[in-house]
Amino acid sequence: MKTLMDIYAARVAEGRLRPDPAQEAVLPLLERVRRELAQQPKGKSGLLSLIGGRRKPEAVRGLYLWGGVGRGKSMLMDLFYEHAPVPARRVHFHAFMQEVQAGIEAARRAGTADAIGPVVETIAADIRLLCFDEMQITDIADAMIVGRLFEGLFARGVTVVTTSNRVPDDLYKDGLNRQLFLPFIVLIKDRLEVHHLHSPVDYRQGRLTGTPVYFHPVTDEVRATIDDIWTDLTGGARESLTLRVKGRDVVLPRFHNGIARARFWDLCGQMFGPGDYLAIADAVKLMIIEDIPRLTRSNFNEAKRFVTLIDALYEAKVRTICTAVDAPERLYIEGSGAFEFERTASRLREMQDASWGED
Structure with missing residues (x-):
């Protein structure tokens, strides 16, 4: 069986990847998880194991891979996921927690005393491996349940x-009441190997080098260019992301590996406030905003x-x-x-610089 190191080396040889020592250092860690999963007996997990009387395999010590934007974390995890030896699921952490919250709410409506239990059993029934992209906790509701949730999954x-x-x-x-969240950090350190992917190269930034990031006016050619950028960065992904912010759903129509794409009216045509936009900024590492209109007193609230x-x-x-009807300085020329x-125009102009956002 080819190792992840073999597969990575083959992709480098094919020109699909550029060799990166920091990425290469992660591969043995992922291969260790892969090997230990493959060596376990093919037992059942969750309720199936209890019903069948077969002992379920213990959770293998996983991996928590952290580092800056564009260093290849998601690419490495996808490589691992593609060659996982057990039933697995790969999901963005925000989307996963949305599902969990919905499951807990359904269990409560059904009168279940321990609403987290059924959710854990449902998740664990069919998989042995969960691959999360972009673990981050910004919502107090998530913060208060992740400890028990992950304890249940590991168990x-x-x-x-x-x-x-x-x-x-x-x-x-x-975060609010963060002291109640701290045991989860201890659990993560205990059950996952923590590794810093410290690469000096931001590959996502490199893919945009020499590419304009503010287009006006919006023509068919510009739309085609945005489609090409999206395809290059995401492979043409079509999934969406829903963020739950203070009881509201904030939907990013297109989202993949921290890259989001939405129209101006998707983001500003609804009654969103600072908290919603902070949640978007926290979840997204590259944002494509399309069809920014002329801003006047007639769309004052949307402009705000x-x-x-x-x-x-x-x-x-x-x-x-961004794609817009005009240059930043000419978007909003009259009105209160x-x-x-x-x-804002100055910031939009500054954000066009090739080196903007670098540490």
Whole structure:
């Protein structure tokens, strides 16, 4: 059986990947998880093991891979997932927690005293491996349940491999009632090997080198260019992401591996506030905003939301690609918000610089 190191080397030889010592150092760690999973007996997990009377395999010690944006974390996890020797699922962490919250709510409506239990059993019934992309905790509802959730998954033999932009100690940093969350960090360190992918190269940034990131006006050619950029960065992925923020659903129509794509009206045509845009900025590492219109007194509220959105993306150093009716300085030239928009125009211009967002 070919190892992950063999597969990676073959892709380098084919020109599909560039050799990177920091990435290569991760491969033996993932191969260790893969090997230990392959060596386990083919037992059943969850309720199936209890009904059948067969002892379920114990969870293998997984991997928590963290590091900066664009260093190849998701690529390495996908390589591992593609060659997993056991039933597995790969999912973005935000989307997973949305499913968990929905499952807990359904269990509560059914009168179940321990609402997390049925959710754990459902997840563990058919898989032995969970691969998470972008583990991060921003919602207090998630923070209060992840400890018991993961304890249940580990107890039922589910192994976890995850990527994150944060070291475990910085998860849910400065969050409300964070002291109640700290046992989860201890659990992560105990059940997952923590490794820092410290590559000096931002491959995502490199793919945009020399590529404009602000297009105006919006023509068929511009739309085709955006489609090409999306395909290059995501492979043409079509999945979406729903963020739950203070009881509201914030939907990013297109999302893959931290890259999001949405129209102006998707983001600013709804009654979103600063918290919603902060959640977007926290979940996204590259944002494509399409069809930014002329901003006037007739769409004053939408313009205000756009200002808040750009502020959130700017402060979070989210690389941003835009298509718009005009240049930043000419988007909002009349109306009560025109003066305040000058700062937003300046930020949009600054965000076009090739080196913007670099550490």
